[in-house]
Amino acid sequence: MSTIAVGGINRTALFYQSVIGKKVIMAVTGFILSGFVLGHMIGNLQVFAGPEKFNAYAAFLQGLGPMLWVARIALLAAVGLHIAMAVQLTLLKLDARPQAYVKKSALVSTYAARTMIWSGPIVAAFLIYHLLHLTTGHAHPDFKPGDVYANFITGFKNPAVALFYMVANILLAFHLYHGVWSMFQSLGVSHPRYTPILKRLAQLYGIVIGLGNVAMPMAVLTGILTL
Amino acid sequence: MKLTxxxxxQKGPNHPGRMVKYEMPNVDEHMSFLxxxxxLNEDLIHKGEEPVTFEHDCREGICGCCGFMINGLPHGPQRGTTVCQLHMRQFHDGEELWIEPFRAKAxxxxxxxMVDRGSFDRIIAAGGYVSVNTGCFVDGNAIPIEKQNAEMAMDAAACIGCGACVASCPNASASLFTAAKIAHLGLLPQGQAERDRRAVRMVAQMMEESFGYCTNTGECEALCPKGVKIENIARMNRDYLKAAITYREESAPAGGS
Known part of the structure; x- marks a missing residue:
C-alpha cells in the first residue's frame, strides 16, 4: 500500500502533477486558443472587403502598441502550456500500455478524438511557418512590410503554400471538432441537457473555422482575390 | 457452428506471449462464450495440453471477474454484457475470433x-469507502436523499470493476472506474465527510498505478457492461478541482483530542 501524504506538499504542485490538473490546464489554454482562432478568422475574412479595409484592420492591430504585446505573450504562454501538457500526457499514455493489442477496435470515439496527438503537432508546425510567412515575412519571398493585403495575395499565389495552409486548417478543424467539447468535460461541465448542445457546438465550431480559413487561400488560388 | x-x-507474468490458433468444429450457438x-479446455486437457486460463466467478454478469478482448472489444461485440453472458449466437459460422487479455501496465x-487487477483494489482502498460509527445501525429511511441523487449514485454504483473501461481506453485510463466510485459515494449524504479526501487520494492512486489519462473519447462509456456514464468523470473532475483548492490533510496525530 502506498501512502499519499498531501499535507506539506505544495498545493500547486499537487494540482499540476495530477492527470486532472494537467487536463484542466489543457482545457483552459485550449479555451483561450480556440477563442483566438475564431477572432483571427473573423478579422482576416475582411480580406474579402478589399485591400483598403484589410490593410486598415492590420494597421489598427499594429496601432494597439503595448496591448498587442500583452495579447501576444498571453497567447504564446497558452500555446507553450498546451504543448507542454500534451507532451507530458502523451508520455503517460505511452507508459500506461506498454504492450499493444494484437487487434483493437474503436466503437464510438471519433477520428478527430483519436488523432488529437497528430493534428496538434502538425498545427503547431504550421503555426511557426505561418508566423514566419505572414507576420515577420522571413519565409515570404515577396514580403512588403505594411502591405498586408499584397503579402496575402503573393503568398497564396504559390500553390504549395496555399495547400499547406488548407491542410493545416482542416486538421485544426478536426482538433476543434473534439477539443471544443472536450475542454468542457475536462473542466467538469457535463449535464444531459447541455452536453449534447456542447458537442454540436464544438462540431459547428470546427466546421466554421475550417471553412473560413480554407476559403482565404482558396480564393487566391481560384483568382477570386487578386492584387 | 465452426469457429477459428x-x-x-502466455505462461506467466515474465514470459513472452503469442497468439495460438485453435479450430472449434462444433460450437453450439446456445453456449455462453465461457x-x-x-x-476447448476439456479438449486440451484430453490432449495433454495446458488449458487456457481465464478468470470467471458468477457467470451471471454481476461479479466483474470475467473479461477479455474479443476482436478488439472488451467483453465482445454485444453491448451491455459481460463475456460470461455473451452467447455464441452473436457470432456466425466460420468466423475467426481474436481473443487476448485486457492490456495496461496496471x-x-x-x-x-487472466490479468492482475489489484490496482483497482488499491484505488478503492485509497478512498472508495465511507466511515461508519460503531454502535446501533441507523434506520435506512432516517437520512433524506434526493431521488435524482439516489438514482445517479445507484447508476454509478452499478460498476462491477471488471476493467473493460481501461481495456477499451486508447490511453489505458482508469478514469471511468475511479469516477464511478467517487460519484457513487459523493452523491450520497454518507459520503460527504470524506468527499475531498476521497477525490484527492483516489486520483493520486490512479496515477501511482500508471493508468493513463482521460481524453474524453467516450469508448469506455460505450463498452461498459453496466452502462456507467462519462458524466461521472466530469463529476470526478469537479470534485478533484474543488478538493485541490480547499482540501486540508489532517495534521494532528490520530487519537488526539
Whole structure:
C-alpha cells in the first residue's frame, strides 16, 4: 500500500502533477486558443472587403502598441502550456500500455478524438511557418512590410503554400471538432441537457473555422482575390 | 457452428506471449462464450495440453471477474454484457475470433487471458469507502436523499470493476472506474465527510498505478457492461478541482483530542 501524504506538499504542485490538473490546464489554454482562432478568422475574412479595409484592420492591430504585446505573450504562454501538457500526457499514455493489442477496435470515439496527438503537432508546425510567412515575412519571398493585403495575395499565389495552409486548417478543424467539447468535460461541465448542445457546438465550431480559413487561400488560388 | 480462435497464450507474468490458433468444429450457438472455452479446455486437457486460463466467478454478469478482448472489444461485440453472458449466437459460422487479455501496465498479465487487477483494489482502498460509527445501525429511511441523487449514485454504483473501461481506453485510463466510485459515494449524504479526501487520494492512486489519462473519447462509456456514464468523470473532475483548492490533510496525530 502506498501512502499519499498531501499535507506539506505544495498545493500547486499537487494540482499540476495530477492527470486532472494537467487536463484542466489543457482545457483552459485550449479555451483561450480556440477563442483566438475564431477572432483571427473573423478579422482576416475582411480580406474579402478589399485591400483598403484589410490593410486598415492590420494597421489598427499594429496601432494597439503595448496591448498587442500583452495579447501576444498571453497567447504564446497558452500555446507553450498546451504543448507542454500534451507532451507530458502523451508520455503517460505511452507508459500506461506498454504492450499493444494484437487487434483493437474503436466503437464510438471519433477520428478527430483519436488523432488529437497528430493534428496538434502538425498545427503547431504550421503555426511557426505561418508566423514566419505572414507576420515577420522571413519565409515570404515577396514580403512588403505594411502591405498586408499584397503579402496575402503573393503568398497564396504559390500553390504549395496555399495547400499547406488548407491542410493545416482542416486538421485544426478536426482538433476543434473534439477539443471544443472536450475542454468542457475536462473542466467538469457535463449535464444531459447541455452536453449534447456542447458537442454540436464544438462540431459547428470546427466546421466554421475550417471553412473560413480554407476559403482565404482558396480564393487566391481560384483568382477570386487578386492584387 | 465452426469457429477459428486465435487465443493469447502466455505462461506467466515474465514470459513472452503469442497468439495460438485453435479450430472449434462444433460450437453450439446456445453456449455462453465461457462455456465454449470450457469445451476447448476439456479438449486440451484430453490432449495433454495446458488449458487456457481465464478468470470467471458468477457467470451471471454481476461479479466483474470475467473479461477479455474479443476482436478488439472488451467483453465482445454485444453491448451491455459481460463475456460470461455473451452467447455464441452473436457470432456466425466460420468466423475467426481474436481473443487476448485486457492490456495496461496496471493490469499485468498473470497467465493467458487472466490479468492482475489489484490496482483497482488499491484505488478503492485509497478512498472508495465511507466511515461508519460503531454502535446501533441507523434506520435506512432516517437520512433524506434526493431521488435524482439516489438514482445517479445507484447508476454509478452499478460498476462491477471488471476493467473493460481501461481495456477499451486508447490511453489505458482508469478514469471511468475511479469516477464511478467517487460519484457513487459523493452523491450520497454518507459520503460527504470524506468527499475531498476521497477525490484527492483516489486520483493520486490512479496515477501511482500508471493508468493513463482521460481524453474524453467516450469508448469506455460505450463498452461498459453496466452502462456507467462519462458524466461521472466530469463529476470526478469537479470534485478533484474543488478538493485541490480547499482540501486540508489532517495534521494532528490520530487519537488526539
Amino acid at each position: 480462435l486465435n487465443i493469447w497464450r 462455456e465454449m472455452l470450457d469445451v 493490469f499485468p498479465v498473470l497467465k493467458d487471458l
